[in-house]
Structures are given as C-alpha cells and as structure tokens.
Amino acid sequence: MPRTSLDPAAVAALTARLSAVDPRSPSGRQPVHTCYVPADRVHASTPAEWGAQALAALEKYSPKDFAALLGVPEDLYGRVRAKLEAEPVEDLRIDFEDGYGVRPTEDAEDADAERTALVVRDWVAAGRAPSRFGLRMKSFDTRALLERGLRTLDVFVTTLGEVPPGFVVTFPKVTSVAQVEVFTDVLDLLGADLRFEIQIETTQSIVDTKGRLTVPRLIEAGRGRVTALHFGTYDYTASCGLGAAHQHLAHGACDFARNVMQVSAAGHGVELSDGSTNVLPTGDNVEHGWRTHYALVRRSLAHGFYQGWDLHPAQLVTRYAAVYAYYRETLEAEAERLKAYVDKAGGAVLDEPATAQALSTSFLRALDCGAVDQAELHALTGLALSDLRALARRTP
Incomplete structure (x- = not known):
C-alpha cells in the first residue's frame, strides 16, 4: 500500500469549509x-x-x-x-x-x-x-x-x-x-x-x-x-x-x-x-x-x-x-458526434461530457421550437427523448 502524508481527519476538517457547488440550468422550454x-x-x-x-x-x-x-x-x-x-x-x-x-x-x-x-x-x-x-x-x-x-x-x-x-x-x-x-x-x-x-x-x-x-x-x-x-x-x-x-x-x-x-x-x-x-x-x-x-x-x-x-x-x-x-x-453532424460520444466510438473529434450536454441541449431546443420532430431526432441520434434529457442534465 503506498505511503501518504495527509491526515484524512485534517483534510476533512479543511474541506468542510467548502460549500457544495450546485450550478443550475434554466428548466423547461425557453421560447425563441x-x-x-x-x-x-x-x-x-x-x-x-x-x-x-x-x-x-x-x-x-x-x-x-x-x-x-x-x-x-x-x-x-x-x-x-x-x-x-x-x-x-x-x-x-x-x-x-x-x-x-x-x-x-x-x-x-x-x-x-x-x-x-x-x-x-x-x-x-x-x-x-x-x-x-x-x-x-x-x-x-x-x-x-x-x-x-x-x-x-x-x-x-x-x-x-x-x-x-x-x-x-x-x-x-x-x-x-x-x-x-x-x-x-x-x-x-x-x-x-x-x-x-x-x-x-x-x-x-x-x-x-x-x-x-x-x-x-x-x-x-x-x-x-x-x-x-x-x-x-x-x-x-x-x-x-x-x-x-x-x-x-x-x-x-x-x-x-x-x-x-x-x-x-x-x-x-x-x-x-x-x-x-x-x-x-x-x-x-x-x-x-x-x-x-x-x-x-x-x-x-x-x-x-x-x-x-x-x-x-x-x-x-x-x-x-x-x-x-x-x-x-448542423443536425446530422452533431448527431454523429453525440452518437460517437454515447457509443464511446472515438472518431475525428474527442468530445467531453460538457460537449455532449451542449449537443443534447441544442437538440432539445430544436425540438421545442419545431425545427425538428421527435421521430427525426430519434432516427438521427438513436436516442430516446429521456436519454437526451439525461445527457442535457449530465446525469447517469
């Protein structure tokens, strides 16, 4: 087992001073x-x-x-x-x-x-x-x-x-x-x-x-x-x-x-x-x-x-x-990026969770205003609406 120098009790006492970071995003549909x-x-x-x-x-x-x-x-x-x-x-x-x-x-x-x-x-x-x-x-x-x-x-x-x-x-x-x-x-x-x-x-x-x-x-x-x-x-x-x-x-x-x-x-x-x-x-x-x-x-x-x-x-x-x-x-290109992220397939662009969140949020905005319908979105991404919402919230 590797040696460590920090006392866990001392670290816990120090970090207890930090408040939890709970960033919020706007909820629900935003009009255009x-x-x-x-x-x-x-x-x-x-x-x-x-x-x-x-x-x-x-x-x-x-x-x-x-x-x-x-x-x-x-x-x-x-x-x-x-x-x-x-x-x-x-x-x-x-x-x-x-x-x-x-x-x-x-x-x-x-x-x-x-x-x-x-x-x-x-x-x-x-x-x-x-x-x-x-x-x-x-x-x-x-x-x-x-x-x-x-x-x-x-x-x-x-x-x-x-x-x-x-x-x-x-x-x-x-x-x-x-x-x-x-x-x-x-x-x-x-x-x-x-x-x-x-x-x-x-x-x-x-x-x-x-x-x-x-x-x-x-x-x-x-x-x-x-x-x-x-x-x-x-x-x-x-x-x-x-x-x-x-x-x-x-x-x-x-x-x-x-x-x-x-x-x-x-x-x-x-x-x-x-x-x-x-x-x-x-x-x-x-x-x-x-x-x-x-x-x-x-x-x-x-x-x-x-x-x-x-x-x-x-x-x-x-x-x-x-x-x-x-x-x-950008619908088709962004759908490919999101599919690659979900499938962990790699590709020419290596996206992170924050980018997957942005892609999913963009698809949901497009759906809300009528730029795309749910069937088209599913055909492009292979994802259900609940999956897109989970990615937009960055939840498992």
Whole structure:
C-alpha cells in the first residue's frame, strides 16, 4: 500500500469549509422570442392575428424566391409556414412601458390593465395562451412612473386572480440593486407566486458606480423570482453615449453587455434574451428588414442567446427561418458526434461530457421550437427523448 502524508481527519476538517457547488440550468422550454404588443392593441385574437399577418407576408414569395432572399434551403419555407399556422407566438408581452407610453388619465391605463388581464384569463381558460406570456410594467425611473407601474401591476394581477403557469412580469430600465430589492418586496405584498425578468438596458445594470458587476447582485436581490435577463438594445446604446447610427444589436458595446449577462447568469438557472431591431419589414422595406432581422437572429444564436424580441408580425417569418436554419444546418453532424460520444466510438473529434450536454441541449431546443420532430431526432441520434434529457442534465 503506498505511503501518504495527509491526515484524512485534517483534510476533512479543511474541506468542510467548502460549500457544495450546485450550478443550475434554466428548466423547461425557453421560447425563441418575445413579441411586444402595446397594451391598448392587445385583444383576444392578437396571437392569431400576428400569425395571419406573418403568413400573408410569407405567402407573397415562392419557396424558391424566399430561399434565395435569405440564403436558406427551399424546404425551410414549408417548415416556417407550418409553424406560423400552428404556433406563431411562443411568448407575448403586453407592453405598458415604451410601446404604450403615458396615458392622458390614470383611468385609461387602469382600464387597459383590467381589460388585458381579462383577455389573458380567457386565453388560459380556452387553452389559447402562448407557452409564455405576461406584461411589461413601467420602470422605477421617476416617482410618477414607479407609482403608475406598480398600480398597473396591482390592477392586472388582482383582476387576473390565480397566477397561471407561464406568466411573467418584465421589469425594465433597472439601474440599481435597491430597485430589484424593493420590487421583490412589493411582489411579496401581492402574495402571488410571481416571477419576473430584468431588462438590462442601462450601464448601471452592468457595472455600478464602484466598478463592480451589477448583474449577479440583481439576480440575488430577486430572491429566486428572477427567471431571465432581457437585453434592451436602444436604451443601452443610448446610455453608452452612442449616436443613432451606431445604436444596433451588433455594436461592440452590446457585445460587452451581453458577455457580462452571460457569465453572470451562468449557473443561476436564469435565461437570456437578446434585444430587438427597429428595422422593420414593412412597406417597401420588407426584404431589407427581413435580411437585417435574419442576420441579427443568426448572430444572437451563434453567441448563445436563443431568444430575442420581435416587434412586428412579419418578423416572425425571419425569426423562425433563422432559428430553423441554425439548428438544421448542423443536425446530422452533431448527431454523429453525440452518437460517437454515447457509443464511446472515438472518431475525428474527442468530445467531453460538457460537449455532449451542449449537443443534447441544442437538440432539445430544436425540438421545442419545431425545427425538428421527435421521430427525426430519434432516427438521427438513436436516442430516446429521456436519454437526451439525461445527457442535457449530465446525469447517469
């Protein structure tokens, strides 16, 4: 038996000081987008109308012309069309902030809050709600906005009654940890099991006045209620002092903010969402708007941001075209890599458990959004859905 020098009792006493590391990943299905709709324009058929408008835009093109426009395979046309017919909106936010503005009277916003809450309640009762939905309230920028935002939230939640699964509140323009602490305390007062997203759209929400990263402390201040971090393109670039011509998702300032969000959220079970583009596919600008949106969605996906904002129904076309192309382009090659890992067969690439986890997670994301179906996934990987989920969790 080999000789050792370390006293096991002494080592045990030292290592007892270490806390267990238990990194968490987001659980459940993450939508590929969030559609923002001003509260005064939300009604019972809004998700269906977004789908109909997106289909109308797509059907002006043949599969061949659409594929040539975006540089995607022709068969993607049918997949996108089927998605727009079956589930055009995966996540919808009723917007009481920038897209809605300040109403001339308090009663006007009260009425919209009550009315839209009843719309949501009807969606849920009829089984027509998107997989995720909620509202974006006003920020804590000023006392007037703070009071109005909390009143709207109160009216909405009280009218809604029991908080349904998939419901989330978006908390915008956060500038300090104290704002999240207070907001979390207010949610405690409401007595509902409310979850919220933090919008990262100010420089203070990235780095505070003492040079410390803010995002980890924002998540901690939410006391388990924070589900996601959403990036706000235009407010953030404006807060950096960028001119209007340089306020866009692909700017290096946005990359820095997103990198901070990414490393700060890792292990906390918090999702990430990229922001929006204001180049909309409307009128004579459809093709330019589509190309711009498609390129930005692909860029977000390549950087590990699997969700983004959509502000116009026609953006659903390029949202799904970009997401489907992203997953399907590497489907066969990644399936071979995962099969080789599971079979311990070796090959040109020697993958580790972390890569197998990433491959499995990617397949599950593709399945969730409709880029691939379960039968195709099984044929490619030879794995059951339960096997893929176990690999994604890195469990035996």
